[in-house]
Amino acid sequence: MAVIIPPISTCLSRMTSGERRFARRLESLLEDDYLCWYDLPLGDKRRYPDFVILHPSRGLLFLEVKDWKPSTLKKMNHSEFELLTPNGRKVVPNPMEQARQCSYEVLKVLERDPQLLQKNGKYGGKLCFPYGWGVVFTNITRNAFDKGIPDEIRQRILPGHLMICKDEMTENADAEQFQERLWSMFNYQFGEKLSLPQIDRIRWHLFPEIRIDQGQLDIFQENEEQASSPVENPNIPDILHIMDLQQEQLARSLGDGHRVIHGVAGSGKTLILGYRCLHLAQALNKPILVLCFNITLAARLRGFMYARGIDDRVQIYHFHDWCGEMLRSYHVAVPNGDAPIWERQVESVINGVESGSIPRGQYGALLIDEGHDFEPAWLQLVTQMVDPDTDSLLLLYDDAQTIYRKKSALKFTLSSVGIKAQGRTTILRLNYRNTREILDFSYRFAKQYFTQSDDPDVPLIEPEAAGKSGNQPAVRKFNSLDEEINYCLRCIEAWNNKGKEWNKIAILYPGGSVGEKMASALQESGIPFLHLKNSAKKKMYSDTAELINIIPIPSSKGLEFDTVVILDGSFSPRREDGDEDGLIEDVRRLYVGMTRAQTALMVSYHRNNKLAHSLATIGDA
Incomplete structure (x- = not known):
């Protein structure tokens, strides 16, 4: 057939x-x-x-x-x-x-x-x-x-x-x-x-x-x-990267109504979101809203839409930035309180929608990337923003990449928050981003900490490798953070001397002070870099800028780089060894960082804890 x-x-x-x-x-x-x-x-x-x-x-x-x-x-x-x-x-x-x-x-x-x-x-x-x-x-x-x-x-x-x-x-x-x-x-x-x-x-x-x-x-x-000169065209690369037939079929066949794409890391979910925006921008009169939980990913998506000339029809926001925009646009005040400002902003938007101060149905379509990091109340809020006449909603999801919520698996059903996608969920199992060795290494490191969702429409899926083979990821143990940084610096200088461009390299870290220290080392060496340490810097992200990006792992979600170094891999913020929930969060964070690497991955550490033991074990396997 x-x-x-x-x-x-x-x-x-x-x-x-x-x-x-x-x-x-x-x-x-x-x-x-x-x-x-x-x-x-x-x-x-x-x-x-x-x-x-x-x-x-x-x-x-x-x-x-x-x-x-x-x-x-x-x-x-x-x-x-x-x-x-x-x-x-x-x-x-x-x-x-x-x-x-x-x-x-x-x-x-x-x-x-x-x-x-x-x-x-x-x-x-x-x-x-x-x-x-x-x-x-x-x-x-x-x-x-x-x-x-x-x-x-x-x-x-x-x-x-x-x-x-x-x-x-x-x-x-x-x-x-x-x-x-x-x-x-x-x-x-x-x-x-x-x-x-x-x-x-x-x-x-x-x-x-x-x-x-x-x-x-x-x-x-x-x-x-x-x-x-019909034969010679320097603008055609020797190696091309396109959607595979399943991705193309899916991207072109997404119909009206609510849809969910549950895909493993590197399966092309964000690529399909971009294609869907191109289609909807031509078909709808009302603006299209794209929401994600990563400021850096939002910046990358805005660049994608601008390059294709649809940025005037597609609005892309980090979720909390969108909440702030709603409050400013409709003059809704944020009450005082002990809760963090972002929590009070979200609650104010929810109350504003319920009271009618903020109108529902403002957008012709809603697309949510990183749906696994959205709280139930957030999803219930944003689903009300879709025009009921079009009722076009797309949720992109991978429960294995959940690192923000305290519980690692989705503990609510999508239907309970207004997403009517039963029977309209597509599963993408193939990972195209990573080499087989990087994918195998990352999944073996983290798989015991993945748990099943309560929603039967959102199963936990094991990624399957579709990428090429390459070198085994490297795990390096050092006596101090300074040793890690010095070794990383020597590596990236050597890679650049061999022809690797700066923007093909990313330095990721779980948290702590290593980002600032690495930035100082790069500055002293005269190597161009951008440290995405706050919201303003994250909004400056560009995948074409000729510099090395230093990125907290949570802010790297949705991004990919040829070569990734994870520094201070055994970092665990103020956690006891018996804190199982904290350990699960740490492991999942590292899994996200590891799966940003397309062809080369190095993880270094110097601490002595459960994470260090897991890294040592997987490095010796």
């Missing part, structure tokens, strides 16, 4: 009856190594072919689907068709020419990628896979065309081998004959199959929105230099 993206069930409302029938034929009559995309924009002009089909050995095919009937067609030529509609005569583009032009536009882009070209032989420098285009007429039989249009005109305007007709896509159509109809639309065939990396490169070019790389030039935005 072919993969249809988005799934047919999620786009029925915008499909014509003929498109629905044809999509079901693709799904049932093609094997599972076919990829089919429906009604997605391509190219700098954002053309929308009805279907794009990709097969490893067959190639790339672009199809237009028309529900016209024989009585509808009145005149045709190479560029235009004249149709008789209920509203009178209408002139439309020739669908065959539409498909051809769309394919040429995309092919120009693909031809700039050296890894998609044949290297040698007669066709050296040409695309290494076949391509074609055609038209599907869902309400006109082959016989009707043969009888109604003179052969000379038909072959010139609608060549028979480039069409599929009504009687060739019936429910009982033969799969082999159906596929032969599709692939007769190609003028040639190759014997070589596309590799998986080549298929991913084609997807990277066709759909810029699924790229994981930040700051890449959108190559659909042509310029004269690119057009004059």
Whole structure:
């Protein structure tokens, strides 16, 4: 069964009856190594072919689907068709020419990628896979065309081998004959199959929105230099990072209503949130609210939205900053009291909503990242902010990364706080961020401290490695904090001398004074850095700035770096060895820090406690 993206069930409302029938034929009559995309924009002009089909050995095919009937067609030529509609005569583009032009536009882009070209032989420098285009007429039989249009005109305007007709896509159509109809639309065939990396490169070019790389030039935005040099394009990286098919399928298929994505660390939850914002920004009139519990992550997400030109429609806040904004905007006072100011602010917003001082339903959609760190009362508050007419809510969650709440597992059901997502929870098990060695190391270190949620819709899930292999993480024991810092300093200088950029390195710490001491050491060495020690500094975070980031582990959630050093790994703030809840919090904090590392991880410590024993044990394993 072919993969249809988005799934047919999620786009029925915008499909014509003929498109629905044809999509079901693709799904049932093609094997599972076919990829089919429906009604997605391509190219700098954002053309929308009805279907794009990709097969490893067959190639790339672009199809237009028309529900016209024989009585509808009145005149045709190479560029235009004249149709008789209920509203009178209408002139439309020739669908065959539409498909051809769309394919040429995309092919120009693909031809700039050296890894998609044949290297040698007669066709050296040409695309290494076949391509074609055609038209599907869902309400006109082959016989009707043969009888109604003179052969000379038909072959010139609608060549028979480039069409599929009504009687060739019936429910009982033969799969082999159906596929032969599709692939007769190609003028040639190759014997070589596309590799998986080549298929991913084609997807990277066709759909810029699924790229994981930040700051890449959108190559659909042509310029004269690119057009004059179609093969060499320095803006195309050798190694590409994109959503895998499950992530793309999920991102494109999220429908209306409340949805929950429960994904392990590094599974691409935040990436899917970004894609969802791009979609909603085009579909909704009211602003979109994105909330998270990490100030640094909020800064990163704001940069993502700004780079894509939707920052005026997507509002991103750290939860407590959003509470402060509500209080200022609606002139709600915060009462005096002994509780911390942020607790009193939250309570004031809750009271303001209940009294009507702060209106409900202000946003067309609500997206919550790091939902595992939200208290029940917070979730119950923010779910009221969604416009009931759209009722669009997405919660991203991983209970294994909970480090702020005193109890480590979710002790309430999502339905109890107004999230109506029963049966609409998607689980992402694959970790793409970390090497297999880093993921295995991190999970073995922390897994005994993970506990199951009370909500059956939010199970505890074990991550599965999808990333590449690499070096084993390093655990280093020292006699003092100063020794840890000096060793870290020597390591990062050596890495930089070997070509590693400063912003690929992050220094994380659980707490205490090590952040300030490391910052002083970097300053003395003339190494550029940003210490995200307070709210103002966290809001300055940028993943493109050429400097090393020093980050408290809780503020690193949602971020990732090529190389991570965790300093003072056995730090435990004022806890007794018998404080089991405190130990669980410490271990989970370290797990979050470890899983920020993409390819290299080092953990150092100097204390003598349970954490030190656990680090020593896992380091020796």
